[in-house]
Amino acid sequence: MPENFPFPMPFGWFGVARVDEVPEGAVVALERFGHKLVAWRDGDDHHVAGAICPHMGAHLGVGGRVEDGCLVCPFHEWAFGPDGTNTDIPYADKPNRKARLTMWRTAVANGLLMVWYHPDPSVEPTYEVPHLVPEGATETGRFDRVVRTQWQEIAENGVDMAHFKSVHGAGRVSTVGEQVFDGPFRTVQSDQTFGSSKGELPAHLNNSTLGPGIGVQRFTMLDATVISVSSTTAIDPHTCLQTFTFYSDGSVIADKIAPSFALEVERQFDQDIPIWENKEFLAVPALAPSEKPLMDFRKWAAQFYVGAPSA
Ligand code: FES
Ligand SMILES: [Fe+2]
Known part of the structure; x- marks a missing residue:
């Protein structure tokens, strides 16, 4: 906590990027709430996950790619599905069930890609953000x-x-x-x-x-x-x-x-x-x-x- 401000980071829905800053096919590295995050988009589905690969710690947002809706690590090409599970290891018969990305809850409103941040990750969102920017603006x-x-x-x-x-x-x-x-x-x-x-x-x-x-x-x-x-x-x-x-x-x-x-x-x-x-x-x-x-x-x-x- 900074000395000149007595409160911790607040919880709620926060914009982590504008929606158009994470276009289809792109893998974007973000640093928010003291965490390294990675964001990607698959059609209308927006995903934000912890960026450190559970295999050997590579940053998925630096050189990672999206393939068939999965995020592929640049280091050894393990693939992770939209729910964070490991779906493929290119040099093994089956995925590693224990290797999982931490997925963050996402929502889109008012041109922002938002995530729900709470210091206790088990706390569900307590409100929804209304859409106040009209269609056509x-x-x-x-x-x-x-x-x-x-x-x-x-x-x-x-x-x-x-x-x-x-x-x-x-x-x-x-x-x-x-x-x-x-x-x-x-x-x-x-x-x-x-x-x-x-x-x-x-x-x-x-x-x-x-x-x-x-x-x-x-x-x-x-x-x-x-x-x-x-x-x-x-x-x-x-x-x-x-x-x-x-x-x-x-x-x-x-x-x-x-x-x-x-x-x-x-x-x-x-x-x-x-x-x-x-x-x-x-x-x-x-x-x-x-x-x-x-x-x-x-x-x-x-x-x-x-x-x-x-x-
Ligand atoms: S560190 Fe990600 S696949 Fe090895
Ligand atoms: Fe001011």
């Missing part, structure tokens, strides 16, 4: 960052209204929209303005947090909607991978504003990184009266930790 851009911090510090930023002025240069400190908590989900609606060549235009932001690693933000103005999908996944207890993917609803206006929306999110994210990487998590922060939503957020976030001190 078109991607307009993406960016990724590796940040030396934890999910909660990044997510907390959204209810820390004062920093939007001091760090990001917003014109005023606005108030947090009402946070609606619903089990592992959280929604915040807020009225915004969008600076255009015709002056400030009214806009609306619907920010849905889907467990501890995934958020879908829907920004609507003039009946057009731009969507961003954010994913924060621990690489290890000290570091996380943040990805953003932006979509337009296909309307002319959304296509037009989506690139500047994406650039603004990227600019703000980069401004926050040095703060996150050097701050400490204060369990009892000295807050101004308007900052109560921060503690509401923390109470909600506490449900995703096993064995953590309460927030």
Whole structure:
């Protein structure tokens, strides 16, 4: 556990890659939750497994290949089926029943290939991630960052209204929209303005947090909607991978504003990184009266930790 953050890695559904980053036929090495993982795809079936071959320890994601739906190790070409069992040893009459890959539960939603992470692998998923990116939305851009911090510090930023002025240069400190908590989900609606060549235009932001690693933000103005999908996944207890993917609803206006929306999110994210990487998590922060939503957020976030001190 990092010294400046008291909680372990949270449990839940996390994006380990965008779906299109693990195309058919590819074998992709990933490092997530302090584990070496390998991902591959067989038609509509997405697989993520522990990457170390139980035969003699080769990394299956470095030189491995998919053959007849099985993952073949680059070292001695043992093959493993989608359930992790060894299906073939090229120089033996039968497979080794004890040689098994550890399979991770996978699901796909909102353009993300997700896995269920829990420190106790026998714990089944406690929720499902809803699909909030509509069919027909078109991607307009993406960016990724590796940040030396934890999910909660990044997510907390959204209810820390004062920093939007001091760090990001917003014109005023606005108030947090009402946070609606619903089990592992959280929604915040807020009225915004969008600076255009015709002056400030009214806009609306619907920010849905889907467990501890995934958020879908829907920004609507003039009946057009731009969507961003954010994913924060621990690489290890000290570091996380943040990805953003932006979509337009296909309307002319959304296509037009989506690139500047994406650039603004990227600019703000980069401004926050040095703060996150050097701050400490204060369990009892000295807050101004308007900052109560921060503690509401923390109470909600506490449900995703096993064995953590309460927030
Ligand atoms: S190490 Fe994988 S087949 Fe030998
Ligand atoms: Fe920020």
